[in-house]
Amino acid sequence: QKEVEQDPGPLSVPEGAIVSLNCTYSNSAFQYFMWYRQYSRKGPELLMYTYSSGNKEDGRFTAQVDKSSKYISLFIRDSQPSDSATYLCAMVQGGSEKLVFGKGTKLTVNP
Amino acid sequence: DTGVSQDPRHKITKRGQNVTFRCDPISEHNRLYWYRQTLGQGPEFLTYFQNEAQLEKSRLLSDRFSAERPKGSFSTLEIQRTEQGDSAMYLCASSYGNYNEQFFGPGTRLTVL
Numbered sequence: 001q002k003e004v005e006q007d008p009g010p011l012s013v014p015e016g017a018i019v020s021l022n023c024t025y026s027n028s029a030f031q032y033f034m035w036y037r038q039y040s041r042k043g044p045e046l047l048m049y050t051y052s053s054g055n056k057e058d059g060r061f062t063a064q065v066d067k068s069s070k071y072i073s074l075f076i077r078d079s080q081p082s083d084s085a086t087y088l089c090a091m092v093q094g095g096s097e098k099l100v101f102g103k104g105t106k107l108t109v110n111p
Numbered sequence: 112d113t114g115v116s117q118d119p120r121h122k123i124t125k126r127g128q129n130v131t132f133r134c135d136p137i138s139e140h141n142r143l144y145w146y147r148q149t150l151g152q153g154p155e156f157l158t159y160f161q162n163e164a165q166l167e168k169s170r171l172l173s174d175r176f177s178a179e180r181p182k183g184s185f186s187t188l189e190i191q192r193t194e195q196g197d198s199a200m201y202l203c204a205s206s207y208g209n210y211n212e213q214f215f216g217p218g219t220r221l222t223v224l
Contacts, residue, residue: 004153006153008151032211034211034212034213036215041218041220042217042218043115043117043202043215043216043217043218044154044202044215045215046212046213046214046215049211049212088153088154090153092211097142097144097159097166097167097206097211098156098159098167098169099144099146099154099156099211099213100156101153101154101155102153103151103152103153104151104152104153
């Protein structure tokens, strides 16, 4: 079993839809959780960074962490064609510097 | 542009050749990381520097791989005697202080023929 599981998709939605992306993990030592967006042949771009369980909102993006279920989510409201990319979840143990990534979910938002 | 920069962006080499990549982190970021990403996978951690000290290395980093960060600024990653399995995107990231927020560069795409 991989430490971080993420459905690779692909996921295709119409413009304006609410998108839900998810990851599960097995290592209860993970304390910090991140979402990155990666456009084709580019480096990952940090979108959201969370520490505790609960929700964090930034514009159209909401990150949700449920440590008891070992489950994290990213919601995108009013999705735009420019949101079309691969979304990677990543997490790290306290005291470590090693990010552990999911495989990424490829999202396409159709105009 | 004050982000992480990497050079070259693309490298095509023949099996058995040595290659070297360079990463310039965000100014004043004291931590620097190397990751490798293959098609359809998330990045995998290779190694990490705090200033000039290499503090952690993944078992993915075989003896053919070596990374340096002299003077705690830019870093180089060298792969000796390249193999076709080394073909991947090599990503560099940097961060500052006590935070784990890592900011990535555009990557170097290596193709080994």
